[in-house]
Structures are given as structure tokens and as C-alpha cells.
Amino acid sequence: MDDEEIAKSAALEERHWWYAERRAMVRRTAGSWSPGRALDVGCAGGGNTAVLRDLGWSVTGLEYSPTGAEIAASRGLAVVRGDATRLPFTDATFDLVMATDVWEHIEDDGAVADETFRVLRPGGRLLVAVPCSMKLWSGHDVALGHFRRYERDQLAALVTGAGLVVEDLWSWNVLLRPVVRARRRRHSEAESEMEPVHPVLNAGLRSAVALERVLPLRRLPGVSLVVVARKP
Numbered sequence: 286m287d288d289e290e291i292a293k294s295a296a297l298e299e300r301h302w303w304y305a306e307r308r309a310m311v312r313r314t315a316g317s318w319s320p321g322r323a324l325d326v327g328c329a330g331g332g333n334t335a336v337l338r339d340l341g342w343s344v345t346g347l348e349y350s351p352t353g354a355e356i357a358a359s360r361g362l363a364v365v366r367g368d369a370t371r372l373p374f375t376d377a378t379f380d381l382v383m384a385t386d387v388w389e390h391i392e393d394d395g396a397v398a399d400e401t402f403r404v405l406r407p408g409g410r411l412l413v414a415v416p417c418s419m420k421l422w423s424g425h426d427v428a429l430g431h432f433r434r435y436e437r438d439q440l441a442a443l444v445t446g447a448g449l450v451v452e453d454l455w456s457w458n459v460l461l462r463p464v465v466r467a468r469r470r471r472h473s474e475a476e477s478e479m480e481p482v483h484p485v486l487n488a489g490l491r492s493a494v495a496l497e498r499v500l501p502l503r504r505l506p507g508v509s510l511v512v513v514a515r516k517p
Contacts (some may be wrong), residue, residue, distance in 0.1 A: 291329050291330065291350050291352050291353045291356070292352055292356070294329060294330065295329065295330030295332075295353070295356045297480075297481065298330060298332045299332075300487065301481070301482060301487065302482065302487045302488075302490040302491035302494065303458075303490075303494075304332060305491055306458075306491055306494040306495060307333070307385060307386075307414065308332055308333060308336050309495070310414070310457060310511065311333050311336045311337070311383070311385065311412070312336050312340065313498070314412060314511070314513065315336070315337060315340055315342075315381070315383075315412065316340055318381070318410065320340060320341035320342045320343070321342065321343070321379075321380030321381065321409075322342070322343045322344075322345075322378065322379050322380050322381075323337050323342040323343065323344040323345070323379060323380065323381040323382070323383065324344070324345050324346075324347060324372075324374070324378075324379045324381070324382045324383070324404065325337065325344060325345070325346045325347065325383050325384070325385075326347050326369050326372075326382060326383065326384040326387055326397070326401070327347065327348065327349070327369060327384055327385075327386075327387030327390070328346030328347060328348050328353065328357055328362070328364060329348060329350070329353040329356070329357070330353060330356040330357055330360070331346050331356065331357030331360050331362040331364065333383065333385050334346040334357060334362050334364075335360065335362060337381070337383065338362065342381065344362075344363070345363045345364070345365060346362055346363065346364040346365070347364070347365055347366075347367050347369065347372065347373075348364055348365075348366060348367075349366065349367065349368060349369070351366065354366045369384070369387065369391055369397045369400065370391065370393055370396035370397055370400060371396075371400065372400045372401075372403070372404050374404045375404075376403055376404065377403075377404070377405065377406045377407070377409075378404045378406070379404050379405055379406065379409055380405075380406055380408075380409045380410070381409060381410050381411075381412065382401045382404060382405055382409070382410075382411050382412075383411075383412040383413070384397070384401075384412075384413050384414075385412075385413070385414045386414055386415065386416065386509075387413075388413060388415050388435075389415050389416055389426075389431045389432060389433055389434065389435070390429070390430055390431060390432070391432070392432050394432075394433075394443060395443065395446070395447070398443050398444060398446065398447035398449075399447050401447065401449075402447045402448045402449055402516060405449075405516040406516070407516055407517065408515065408516065408517075409515070409516050410452075410513060410514065410515050410516075411444065411449055411512070411513065411514040411515070411516075412511075412512075412513055413440075413444070413511070413512050413514075414457065414509055414510070414511045415434075415435045415440060415509065415510055416431065416434040416435065416508065416509055416510075417434060417435060417436075417437075417456065417506065417507055417508055417509050417510045418434050418435075418436060418506060419433070419434050419436070420466070421434060421462075421465060421466055421469060421508065422434055423469035424469075425469065435510055437454060437456075437510060440454065440510055440512055441454055441512070444512055444514045445514075448516070448517070449514035449515065449516055449517075450514055450515050450516075450517055451512060451513075451514045452513045452514055452515055453511075453512070453513045454510065454511070454512045454513075455503035455504070455510070455511055456502065456503055456504065456505055456506060456507030456509070456510060456511075457494075457497070457507050457508070457509040457510070457511050458494055458497075458507050458508035458509050459497055459502040459503075459505050459506070459507040459508075460493045460494070460496065460497060460500075460502070461490065461493055461494065461508060462506060462507055462508050465508050
């Protein structure tokens with residue numbers, strides 16, 4: 286993702302339904318874990334980094350882009366510029382490594398998974414969210430610099446291949462998948478979908494995603510996949 290897209294995302298993320306519900310997903314998932322030291326890989330403007338901080342974690346954001354790092358730092362977050370395939374941290378440093386919509390931007394995602402294993406302490410957790418299914422591949426992915434969208438088995442194999450043990454793997458943004466698929470069939474040009482949304486529509490879309498919390502949809506195809514794993 287280029288600097289212009291990162292700056293645009295940072296400006297949108299406070300109110301935009303997708304970012305808000307992604308933060309809510311992070312909060313629900315990590316909220317029951319005992320806080321420790323965390324790393325947010327590819328933190329961009331730091332919206333999800335701040336969620337971990339507010340939950341009591343001592344969290345550091347890692348960001349390759351100077352624009353993203355500057356925005357995160359301006360929000361009072363600890364941030365280090367670095368490469369996710371060569372994390373600038375010693376072995377067994379963190380109790381949690383999180384990466385939300387980052388791995389798809391990196392050609393060598395195996396190196397990222399291996400580095401995650403290296404910097405996690407024994408018993409430490411991984412929390413990763415990625416876009417789901419090449420059936421949804423579109424100009425949106427091209428515009429954001431994605432190398433791939435993940436299938437469930439592919440993501441599980443990547444995580445376990447690095448030596449981590451998958452504890453849970455589920456679909457997110459399931460109810461809106463038909464809408465997303467139809468929209469992307471109509472719009473094939475390389476253009477990001479992350480734009481301001483009318484407040485009424487924004488509220489409706491956020492409600493649709495929030496409804497998944499009480500419906501048995503986690504195993505159905507969605508727009509994203511989320512995995513939690515642990516280092517033995």
C-alpha cells in the first residue's frame with residue numbers, strides 16, 4: 286500500500302464501518318487475554334495498535350511506510366520503522382504478534398510467518414486478519430498492492446508451517462460477501478473501495494457486520510479470514 290493510500294485510510298478509519306468493525310473484532314478477540322508485550326506488524330496509522338494499548342498491552346507498532354509511522358507516532362503510539370520479513374527484534378520478545386490486513390501485501394509471506402514465530406515467546410499468540418478468497422480478486426486488490434487473497438486451508442498451512450498451532454480460524458464479514466462480490470464484478474478497474482460512506486449507509490453496513498457476532502456464520506465464506514495461533 287502506498288503512502289497516499291495509507292494517509293487516506295488513516296483519515297477514514299475513525300468512522301468508516303469497515304475499520305470500526307475490524308477494531309471491534311480485535312477488541313473482542315484480545316480482550317480476554319492477559320496483557321503483556323505486543324507487536325502490531327504493519328500498523329499503518331495505528332488504529333488497531335491503539336486498541337491493544339487501551340486493553341492494557343505494552344504495544345509497539347511496526348510500519349514500513351514513513352507516512353504510516355509518522356501518523357502512528359503523532360497519535361502517541363510507540364512505532365518502529367522496519368520490514369516484516371526481517372523484524373528488528375530479538376528472539377522470544379513478544380506475548381502477542383498481530384497483523385491485520387498486512388500479509389497479503391508481502392510477496393514472501395512465509396518469511397513473515399517465520400519471523401513471527403521467532404519473536405514470539407513460548408505460549409505467545411498470533412492474531413492475523415487477511416482478505417479471503419481469490420474469487421473476490423478485483424481491481425481493489427490491485428490498487429492496494431495485494432499479492433493474493435487467502436483460502437482457509439492456505440492460511441492454516443502457512444501458520445502451521447512456521448511452527449505455530451492454530452487455535453481458531455474463522456470468516457469475518459460474511460453477510461456482505463454477496464454484495465462485495467457483485468460490486469467487484471461490475472468494477473474491474475484498479476481502484477480502492479476505501480472511500481467515505483454516507484452516515485446512514487455507514488451505520489447499516491456496520492450493523493450488518495456486527496450482527497455476525499450472534500449468528501453461526503464463522504465457517505461460511507466471508508470477505509476476510511481471521512486466525513489465532515499459539516507458539517508451543
